[in-house]
Amino acid sequence: MPETSRRGLLFGTAAVSAGAFLTACTSNEPKEKAVAQSNQPAADDKPGTPVTIGFAGPQADHGWLNAINVQAKSRAEKYSEVTLEITEGSNDTAAQIGQVKTLINKKVDVLVILPADGKALTQVGLEAMKAGIPVVNLDRIFASPQAYRCWVGGDNYGMGLNAGHYIGEQLKDKASAKVVELAGIDNLELTKQRSQGFADALKNYSNIKLVARQAADFTVESGQAKMAQLLQAQKQFDALWNHDDDQGVGALRAIQQAGRDEFIMVGGAGAKSAMDAIKADNSVLKATVLYPPTMAASAIDLARALGQNKGVAGLSEMEIPTSLTLYSAVVTKENIDQYLPTGFS
Numbered sequence: 001m002p003e004t005s006r007r008g009l010l011f012g013t014a015a016v017s018a019g020a021f022l023t024a025c026t027s028n029e030p031k032e033k034a035v036a037q038s039n040q041p042a043a044d045d046k047p048g049t050p051v052t053i054g055f056a057g058p059q060a061d062h063g064w065l066n067a068i069n070v071q072a073k074s075r076a077e078k079y080s081e082v083t084l085e086i087t088e089g090s091n092d093t094a095a096q097i098g099q100v101k102t103l104i105n106k107k108v109d110v111l112v113i114l115p116a117d118g119k120a121l122t123q124v125g126l127e128a129m130k131a132g133i134p135v136v137n138l139d140r141i142f143a144s145p146q147a148y149r150c151w152v153g154g155d156n157y158g159m160g161l162n163a164g165h166y167i168g169e170q171l172k173d174k175a176s177a178k179v180v181e182l183a184g185i186d187n188l189e190l191t192k193q194r195s196q197g198f199a200d201a202l203k204n205y206s207n208i209k210l211v212a213r214q215a216a217d218f219t220v221e222s223g224q225a226k227m228a229q230l231l232q233a234q235k236q237f238d239a240l241w242n243h244d245d246d247q248g249v250g251a252l253r254a255i256q257q258a259g260r261d262e263f264i265m266v267g268g269a270g271a272k273s274a275m276d277a278i279k280a281d282n283s284v285l286k287a288t289v290l291y292p293p294t295m296a297a298s299a300i301d302l303a304r305a306l307g308q309n310k311g312v313a314g315l316s317e318m319e320i321p322t323s324l325t326l327y328s329a330v331v332t333k334e335n336i337d338q339y340l341p342t343g344f345s
Contacts, residue, residue, distance in 0.1 A: 043305035044313065045078075051307030052083045053300060054103035056096060057114040057138070059089040062218060063246050064269050067293035067344030068114060068138075075297035082304055093120040100124045104131055110303040113148075114138035114296070122147045134306045138299045140190075149306060151323045152299050154291040156193035158328040160241075163194075163266045163289045164201020166330045167239045168208060170264060170286075177208045178237040180230050182223065182251055184244055186215040194243050194268070211237060216247045223247030227254035239264050245271035245288055252277070255284060270331065272343030279336045287332045293344055295326055 060066035076084035087099035115121035118140040125147030137148035171177040184191040216222040248267045267274045267288035274288040
């Protein structure tokens with residue numbers, strides 16, 4: 001998958017992976033001089049000490065999860081001194097725990113773990129840390145900060161917040177505007193966070209009311225079925241916030257079958273199908289809010305830096321941060337060309 005555009009530092013720009021962050025400097029002076037001033041060994045693209053990184057993620061049964069694997073593999077291949085030991089993804093927590101234990105027994109230098117269930121995998125994260133293997137916890141967070149050295153992931157609350165602000169600005173001059181929400185899986189914390197961010201954003205717009213909400217299951221089929229129910233129940237509304245672009249494919253089918261086009265739709269995650277539709281501008285889908293799978297590439301960069309005892313160029317500290325939260329940018333027709341290369345299938 002193409003690398004994201006290098007337009008800024010990771011803390012402030014969604015389109016930047018940690019690779020760009022690790023090689024960037026906030027100073028206007030040359031990188032070598034800036035690093036020397038802080039006496040800080042910083043990671044860069046030059047080959048360094050050999051590092052074996054163990055990578056364990058869930059089953060790639062969703063476009064975003066598959067993109068996570070692609071990003072991790074392609075990033076590791078960039079570095080000649082990095083060996084990536086990648087497991088077969090599993091949604092079974094017991095199986096994933098076993099896979100991580102195998103990587104621990106192989107004495108890999110660093111572990112990158114995207115747990116199928118953060119709470120369930122916490123103990124094995126602690127086991128790795130106690131064995132002296134630093135863990136980069138990717139996205140779904142462990143229950144204890146002692147189970148990881150660094151967490152890197154997306155901003156679920158920020159997704160909802162930015163989706164709400166975008167919709168709010170589009171409808172701010174419309175009297176009694178109505179909005180509906182097609183959420184993800186309701187028992188997941190990430191779904192609750194996305195919904196809360198959306199609700200909080202809408203509080204800034206007194207003319208807008210959330211009139212209906214349905215929870216789907218992040219699949220095309222569920223998106224189509226739940227969207228059909230929303231359309232049948234709501235004869236008119238002005239905007240739709242859909243949490244996930246995969247289920248959004250089904251939602252668009254239901255919308256087209258119903259012949260409805262009186263509202264705008266905002267998606268979530270940044271799938272290529274959604275970006276193509278935004279660029280074509282021939283449907284209700286006008287924007288998507290990113291949840292960048294490039295975080296997996298960032299995790300590999302950070303794991304490499306950990307394995308080589310290096311810090312981050314542009315920061316004065318000699319160690320990498322304990323957490324990195326990616327920004328959820330809103331992609332529209334106006335900026336689609338910038339983000340299109342990051343879209344995942």
